[in-house]
Amino acid sequence: MREKLRSALSLYLYFFKIGWFTFGGGWSIVAQMQTDFVEREKRIDGQELLDIVSVGRSLPGTMIGNVAYLFGYHMCGVAGGVLAVLGIITPPLVILSIVTVFYRAFRDSALVARALVGVRAVVAPVILSAVWKLMKAGTALPKIAFAGLMVLGCAMSYIFKVSSVLVVLCGVAAGGVYWLLQRRKGESGK
């Protein structure tokens, strides 16, 4: 019990720490989880992180809240989930409270605006570095099928502006087909 509480608290602290750098709609959080949990601490593998992101992205609510909850729950149950969420929302809450009070000064400050142009310039590489490593997480699919599904997901979202929930559901449908194919293969092999 004591042990569990301790690891739940460490989840709060970890997500509190990365919460200050939640740029790009929360995707930079995924990049930080990739380097810290997958690469360095090996608490989960790249596939598990992708699963958490897929589920978190397709449920209602804020993505990073969902992703933090799913990871926290995976590590140590409901307490872990709740504390991870509270950890990740504390920094934005603090920052926005300050910004709200100094709203006009913040909105009109050229220095802040220039710093943020710089930050926005690295958001894409941050996410890119994560997706680059996640692509190498390994898959049971043939390479061509993996690439095809990836291009399909990207095109549906970017070109045809399909909502990400529907895109993930298409992935689920494709998974159902894959499962049927695998089962048939298994039966004919017997």
Added chain:
Amino acid sequence: MTTVLQLFWSFLQIGFTSFGGLSMIPLINSEMVGHGWMTSTEVSDIVAIAEMTPGPLGLNCATFAGIRVAGILGALAANLGMLTPTFTVCAAAAVFFERFKKSRVMGDIMTAVRPVCIGLIWAVIIDLCLTNYTAGGSVQWAGVLIGLGGAYLLLRRQWSVPRVICLAAALGMIFCKAG
């Protein structure tokens, strides 16, 4: 007190109907203007600020509107409303997901969902590149250079994300034009 409850209720609705990103702006706008909590101009200002500062758009709007209308308590209520889907729908999904993820069906389904999800992230990257590296139809070379430098530091030199973001902020102050 009623205002605090109203804030909670408004953001609960916004939370449940939003699946991330800019799709929630019309609803935020109508809720804020409808209750007389903000003007339309303030809503578009806060959307711009919420996009620049860390934290997801929805939570940032919740904090801004909450503090404006009912102080810190309002901000907490609005944030809690925004997070209600996470603590209900997502919490239920987590139980279900942890229980079944070792099953064959779930394993095969997720095998196909993963590349689709990677595709979704690529779409985000393309979108970010187009908006962040151009301004008024011309390429922003300072931004492109900072971006390339960032990619090099992240991928080749194993710099951490916070370090790269802080460096980019400093470089932005020196070299970028406000836009």
